[in-house]
Amino acid sequence: MPLGYTLDFSVVLDALPALLWGCAGTIGLALAGMALALVIGIGGVVLRGSKHRPLRSLVIVFVELIRNTPFLVQIFFLFFALPNIGLVLNPTVTAIIALGVNGGAYAIEIIRGGVQSIDKGQVEAGLALGLHKGQVFRMIVLKPALRAIYPSLTGQFIMLTLTSSICSAIAAYELTSVAQRIESETFRSFEVYFTITLMYLAISWLLMTGFSVFSRRYFLYPTR
Amino acid sequence: MQDTSVMRPTVPAAPAGDPLIVMEAVNKWYGTYHALRDVNLSVGRGEKIVLCGPSGSGKSTLIRCINQLETIKSGSITVDGTRLDDSSRSVDAVRSEVGMVFQSFNLFPHMTVLQNCTLAPMRVRGIAAAQAEATARRYLERVRIAEHAHKYPAQLSGGQQQRVAIARALCMEPKVMLFDEPTSALDPEMVKEVLDTMVGLARDGMTMVCVTHEMGFARQVADRVIFMAEGEILEQADPETFFRSPRHPRARSFLGEILAHH
Ligand SMILES: Nc1ncnc2c1ncn2[C@@H]1O[C@H](COP(=O)(O)OP(=O)(O)OP(=O)(O)O)[C@@H](O)[C@H]1O
Numbered sequence: 440m441p442l443g444y445t446l447d448f449s450v451v452l453d454a455l456p457a458l459l460w461g462c463a464g465t466i467g468l469a470l471a472g473m474a475l476a477l478v479i480g481i482g483g484v485v486l487r488g489s490k491h492r493p494l495r496s497l498v499i500v501f502v503e504l505i506r507n508t509p510f511l512v513q514i515f516f517l518f519f520a521l522p523n524i525g526l527v528l529n530p531t532v533t534a535i536i537a538l539g540v541n542g543g544a545y546a547i548e549i550i551r552g553g554v555q556s557i558d559k560g561q562v563e564a565g566l567a568l569g570l571h572k573g574q575v576f577r578m579i580v581l582k583p584a585l586r587a588i589y590p591s592l593t594g595q596f597i598m599l600t601l602t603s604s605i606c607s608a609i610a611a612y613e614l615t616s617v618a619q620r621i622e623s624e625t626f627r628s629f630e631v632y633f634t635i636t637l638m639y640l641a642i643s644w645l646l647m648t649g650f651s652v653f654s655r656r657y658f659l660y661p662t663r
Numbered sequence: 664m665q666d667t668s669v670m671r672p673t674v675p676a677a678p679a680g681d682p683l684i685v686m687e688a689v690n691k692w693y694g695t696y697h698a699l700r701d702v703n704l705s706v707g708r709g710e711k712i713v714l715c716g717p718s719g720s721g722k723s724t725l726i727r728c729i730n731q732l733e734t735i736k737s738g739s740i741t742v743d744g745t746r747l748d749d750s751s752r753s754v755d756a757v758r759s760e761v762g763m764v765f766q767s768f769n770l771f772p773h774m775t776v777l778q779n780c781t782l783a784p785m786r787v788r789g790i791a792a793a794q795a796e797a798t799a800r801r802y803l804e805r806v807r808i809a810e811h812a813h814k815y816p817a818q819l820s821g822g823q824q825q826r827v828a829i830a831r832a833l834c835m836e837p838k839v840m841l842f843d844e845p846t847s848a849l850d851p852e853m854v855k856e857v858l859d860t861m862v863g864l865a866r867d868g869m870t871m872v873c874v875t876h877e878m879g880f881a882r883q884v885a886d887r888v889i890f891m892a893e894g895e896i897l898e899q900a901d902p903e904t905f906f907r908s909p910r911h912p913r914a915r916s917f918l919g920e921i922l923a924h925h
């Protein structure tokens with residue numbers, strides 16, 4: 440901090456409503472992104488186990504592509520490149536898609552690990568009872584598989600939430616872009632970024648609490 | 664459905680009447696490993712068969728071919744008149760008529776005992792929940808575990824879990840029950856409760872194919888004991904004859920080992 444700089448949190452106080460709306464924006468982006476990531480993750484695992492080789496390859500290529508390129512580039516691609524082929528999306532929708540697609544690629548690998556951890560006797564028991572492969576996956580494999588990888592998956596979802604700050608690059612409505620605007624109007628960078636750091640911390644904490652409440656309700660059954 | 668062109672098998676001690684399961688010249692390969700060699704077997708309605716033999720002899724493979732958990736390379740299998748092929752129709756038809764009990768129970772951990780028992784009747788047979796529950800409670804009663812209907816598998820002992828697994832299979836009202844070493848994973852004190860359940864089932868006239876080394880059980884309920892080694896059926900006879908005077912040297916040495924362990 441330069442000599443003679445005096446902290447003045449009054450600007451933050453004035454901007455508090457805007458910052459809190461930013462928090463809401465971030466939480467909204469994150470939850471929508473997680474939902475999409477979960478759908479892509481589960482769908483990807485199903486396709487990854489398909490008997491059709493092209494489908495399996497498609498998933499592998501998708502996962503490799505997303506996990507080996509920067510998120511910022513992915514979101515720029517969606518935002519600036521897609522309009523060239525006639526697909527114009529607003530920043531928030533773009534952000535949700537980018538977060539969902541990015542998180543989905545990681546979720547595929549995580550959920551696949553969970554599915555592989557399920558004893559194949561479970562699948563055989565389901566098949567032997569006359570259930571189809573799809574039913575076995577949905578009704579027998581999925582829940583215990585999600586339970587097995589729940590900590591990794593929710594950890595990934597926290598990452599996704601923090602990554603949403605990068606969506607400020609396309610001016611999606613979320614906490615970091617709100618902070619950037621306030622900072623550019625007041626030049627109080629330290630106060631503003633210090634405050635949103637705490638806010639991100641609070642958001643993460645809130646989500647983790649939510650995840651653990653959900654897990655206590657959804658994974659009721661005892662193991663061993 | 665009814666396939667009348669099936670040839671009567673020429674198996675010794677084949678039961679009289681219209682058989683429920685007919686395996687003819689079945690060959691199964693795992694890659695380059697020849698797991699079943701020209702297996703011929705016919706199981707009559709109501710018949711109880713005990714399948715035994717050394718580890719790796721193909722006992723599990725044989726019964727898993729019956730409900731198409733494994734596919735065969737050549738030969739034919741007919742279950743209740745349905746000739747098994749790769750079509751989903753034959754797979755569906757057979758699996759809903761054939762119950763299976765596994766060595767490791769394989770109860771679904773996230774479902775209660777009752778849910779384990781109602782899942783397939785509701786989802787496969789399309790039976791309404793209330794009726795599926797009534798049926799489930801009846802079979803749970805029969806394996807004497809009805810009071811645990813609301814519990815989860817992890818809250819039960821091994822013997823209790825295996826009895827639930829038997830009830831779960833029975834809820835589909837199958838025509839035949841396959842057992843793959845149902846007592847091998849159990850602590851000794853729990854073996855009896857499961858065997859008693861199986862004996863009861865046999866008394867009620869269920870058709871059963873049991874892979875087991877429980878010789879007492881074989882003596883008590885089996886109509887026929889089948890001895891396998893290296894993917895082949897080497898000997899089959901009624902239990903008294905088989906245990907008293909096994910003809911094949913491999914059967915003799917196998918029985919010697921079994922007795923030494925008991
Ligand atoms: N999925 C598989 N892939 C490759 N080989 C297999 C497979 N399943 C079984 N085998 C082999 O086939 C042979 C027969 O196996 P199977 O499980 O039918 O024997 P088993 O008589 O049931 O033995 P056990 O008493 O140990 O259960 C064994 O040599 C086994 O290694």
Ligand SMILES: [Mg+2]
Pocket residue numbers: 722723724843844
């Ligand atoms: Mg076996």
